[in-house]
Each structure stands twice: as C-alpha cells, then as structure tokens.
Amino acid sequence: MSQFPVTDGELMVGALPLSRLAARVGQTPFYAYDRQLLTRRVAELRAALPPTLKLHYAMKANPMPALVCHMAGLVDGIDVASGGELKVALDAAADPREVSFAGPGKQRAELRQAVAAGILINIESFREITELAAISRETACPARVAVRVNPDFELKSSGMKMGGGAKQFGVDAEQVPELLAEIGRSGLAFEGFHLFAGSQNLKPEAIVEAQSKSFELALRLAQSAPSPIRFLNLGGGFGIPYFPGEQHLDLAPIGANLATIVDRASRELPEAELVIELGRYLVGEAGIYVARVVDRKVSRGHTFLVVDGGLHHHLSASGNFGQVIRKNYPVAIGNKMAPTEHETVSVVGPLCTPLDLLADRMELARAEPGDLVVIFQSGAYGFTASPQAFLGHPACVEVMG
Ligand SMILES: *Cc1c(COP(=O)(O)O)cnc(C)c1O
Numbered sequence: 464m465s466q467f468p469v470t471d472g473e474l475m476v477g478a479l480p481l482s483r484l485a486a487r488v489g490q491t492p493f494y495a496y497d498r499q500l501l502t503r504r505v506a507e508l509r510a511a512l513p514p515t516l517k518l519h520y521a522m523k524a525n526p527m528p529a530l531v532c533h534m535a536g537l538v539d540g541i542d543v544a545s546g547g548e549l550k551v552a553l554d555a556a557a558d559p560r561e562v563s564f565a566g567p568g569k570q571r572a573e574l575r576q577a578v579a580a581g582i583l584i585n586i587e588s589f590r591e592i593t594e595l596a597a598i599s600r601e602t603a604c605p606a607r608v609a610v611r612v613n614p615d616f617e618l619k620s621s622g623m624k625m626g627g628g629a630k631q632f633g634v635d636a637e638q639v640p641e642l643l644a645e646i647g648r649s650g651l652a653f654e655g656f657h658l659f660a661g662s663q664n665l666k667p668e669a670i671v672e673a674q675s676k677s678f679e680l681a682l683r684l685a686q687s688a689p690s691p692i693r694f695l696n697l698g699g700g701f702g703i704p705y706f707p708g709e710q711h712l713d714l715a716p717i718g719a720n721l722a723t724i725v726d727r728a729s730r731e732l733p734e735a736e737l738v739i740e741l742g743r744y745l746v747g748e749a750g751i752y753v754a755r756v757v758d759r760k761v762s763r764g765h766t767f768l769v770v771d772g773g774l775h776h777h778l779s780a781s782g783n784f785g786q787v788i789r790k791n792y793p794v795a796i797g798n799k800m801a802p803t804e805h806e807t808v809s810v811v812g813p814l815c816t817p818l819d820l821l822a823d824r825m826e827l828a829r830a831e832p833g834d835l836v837v838i839f840q841s842g843a844y845g846f847t848a849s850p851q852a853f854l855g856h857p858a859c860v861e862v863m864g
Pocket of ligand 1: 700
C-alpha cells in the first residue's frame with residue numbers, strides 16, 4: 464500500500480534510508496513528510512481534473528509550516544480554519560485572493576485578521592454578517608464573503624458527515640435566501656458559495672452525486688444572490704485507503720463529472736471560478752510516523768512491542784479519532800523491510816491506558832529494542848490532531864524529507 468520505496472531492506476524517505484533519517488532528526492518519535500510524494504500527488508490529481516478547476520489545500524489536515532509552504536507552491540489556494548492557520552498560510556506566501564476561511568465559531572479578532580488580509584470569508588451565521596459589516600466600516604476594507612451552505616442532502620458513505628441534517632457548519636440551504644438578502648443590505652462584497660458535505664470518502668459515485676447536487680443547489684441559490692457568483696467551492700472529501708480491503712479512489716468518474724460541471728458553469732455561472740478543497744487526499748499518503756521499540760514483552764503467550772510514541776502523538780492510528788471500530792493502520796518495521804523472520808505482535812505506546820495501541824495483533828518483521836516502527840498513511844490528522852500533553856512524555860517532532 465505504501466508509496467515509499469525500499470532499498471537494501473530499509474524504507475527510503477526523501478532519498479535517505481530511514482535509520483539515517485532518524486539520526487538526522489536526532490530523536491524518535493517523529494513524523495516525516497516526503498516532498499516528492501506530495502508533488503507527485505498534486506500532479507496526478509491535476510491530470511485527472513478539468514484544467515480550469517482550481518485546487519485548494521485544506522490545511523487543517525496538516526498545518527506544518529514547511530509543508531504548507533511546499534503545498535502553497537503546488538496548489539491554487541489554501542483553505543484555513545482559524546486565525547492561526549491564516550498566519551501560517553500567509554507566511555507560506557499563499558495569495559490572499561485564493562485563501563478562504565471556514566469554521567463555525569469565527570471570533571471577532573479572527574474576522575478582523577481575515578478582513579485585513581483580504582481573504583475570502585465563508586459566512587456560517589447571521590452574526591458573522593453583523594460582525595463583518597462593523598469591521599468593514601471600522602477598517603474601510605469591505606469584507607469579501609461567500610456563504611457556506613449546509614446542504615439539504617448528505618454525502619453518502621462518508622467517514623465523517625459535515626453537511627445535511629442539523630449541523631453546526633454553514634447555514635441551512637432553506638435560510639440562505641434570507642442570509643443573502645442581509646448580505647446585500649450590509650454592503651459586504653459577496654462572491655459566492657461554499658459547500659462541504661464530508662470527509663474520507665472512497666466511493667466515487669457518492670462524491671460524484673454530492674458534487675452534482677452541490678452544483679444544482681448553488682444554481683438554485685444563485686437566483687437569490689445580490690451579485691453574480693464569482694466563486695463556487697464544491698468541497699472535496701476524497702478519501703485514502705487505510706485498512707485491508709480498501710482501494711485507492713478511482714479519480715476517472717470524478718474528473719469526468721467535474722468536467723461536465725465546469726462546462727455547465729461556463730454557461731450558467733459565467734463569472735464563477737470553480738474550486739475543490741482537499742486536505743487528507745493531498746497529504747495523507749506522503750507522511751509516516753516513526754517510533755522506536757523500547758521494550759519487547761511477552762504476556763501469556765502474546766508479544767508486545769512497546770515503543771516510545773503512541774496515541775498522544777498519533778490519535779488516529781490508535782483508532783480514537785472519530786473511528787467507530789478500531790482497525791490497524793498499515794505498519795512495518797522500517798529498518799527491516801526484507802525480513803527473514805515474522806511474528807504476530809501488538810505495538811503499544813508508553814501511556815498507562817489500554818487505548819494506547821498502535822497495532823493490534825499484526826504480522827510484522829521480528830523486531831528488537833532499537834528497531835523503528837513505521838505507521839504509514841500518517842500525513843493527515845496526525846501531529847496536530849493528537850493530545851500531545853497527555854501523560855507528559857517528550858514531544859514529537861515533524862520533518863520534511
Ligand atoms: C476538514 C475540511 C476539509 C478537508 O477535509 P479532508 O477530508 O481532509 O479533505 C475541507 N473543507 C472543510 C470546510 C473542512 O472543514
């Protein structure tokens with residue numbers, strides 16, 4: 464499943480053998496993100512998508528500044544979810560015209576930062592209109608806004624649903640005409656719509672359906688807009704395979720459907736720039752988490768490898784970040800990729816809780832203290848999505864390879 468090459472029995476990260484990279488980093492545990500894999504992923508995706516469609520990186524998936532810098536040079540824009548992320552995006556030289564800000568609880572200070580930066584703000588409540596109108600008056604800077612719509616449909620088969628039904632995200636489609644009238648009266652610079660239905664979807668037909676329905680909904684809502692639609696963000700939700708039996712997403716039907724949408728938009732919303740925003744899909748497979756084996760214990764016939772990292776650095780791999788049923792991420796002993804001896808083991812962390820489980824009864828190369836356990840598919844929702852302070856162990860670091 465992994466895209467990382469193996470040379471002389473060692474995993475290679477950015478042209479360095481893993482053990483050499485670990486020496487360069489100077490500590491374990493660490494996350495490593497491979498620049499070449501990031502670049503390749505964006506190129507492959509672009510090849511499958513219509514050329515005029517804009518590609519944004521939703522940086523909450525991985526906000527490491529050096530990675531955001533690398534991504535800013537590859538994609539057309541960055542989507543941020545806080546004032547803190549906005550700072551990282553701007554420091555990474557993202558063009559403010561192509562930065563947008565979404566999130567259900569934007570505070571006044573963050574809105575002020577966003578207006579001053581000249582980025583697009585995805586409005587998610589009536590309060591945000593009032594706040595932005597006041598900020599625009601104070602700063603003599605008219606806020607650029609789009610409306611984040613909570614659609615009247617759900618993204619089927621999604622790992623995490625973020626639209627449809629009652630949600631804290633966006634404004635219900637039925638309330639949008641009233642919200643648009645309010646934006647018209649407020650003097651804010653209206654630019655378009657943002658729809659985001661959900662995350663981690665591996666079914667192309669579900670993504671196609673959500674994108675088509677999003678486009679239809681945007682066409683309908685455009686009739687109530689105070690000015691022509693210049694920006695339409697159709698969301699994303701593209702998943703990556705984590706578990707046995709999961710397949711890479713087939714981009715062909717998604718690309719074909721988006722080409723139809725782009726073509727229709729050129730006639731029905733002629734001023735609109737169409738965007739999709741992806742986090743996990745762009746960065747998830749380019750990252751690994753590496754921890755060192757500290758101890759090897761046998762308990763009633765079952766072997767445990769105890770490593771120096773765990774759920775406090777990688778909550779998702781432990782199965783505690785939104786998963787209903789715990790499954791093993793792909794794991795390997797990164798310095799023993801061509802082993803002669805295998806064994807079934809559990810990989811656990813140093814925390815005093817049975818939840819600190821990184822691999823449950825997996826067949827791995829026989830490992831000893833000092834060996835390097837690698838968790839693949841760790842480039843998204845890893846480092847910053849984990850409770851690092853829990854139990855007070857040393858911090859994890861992140862590097863680019
Ligand atoms: C989290 C989020 C994304 C990124 O989702 P992925 O599943 O990582 O692609 C995109 N847009 C919005 C609005 C989000 O909240």
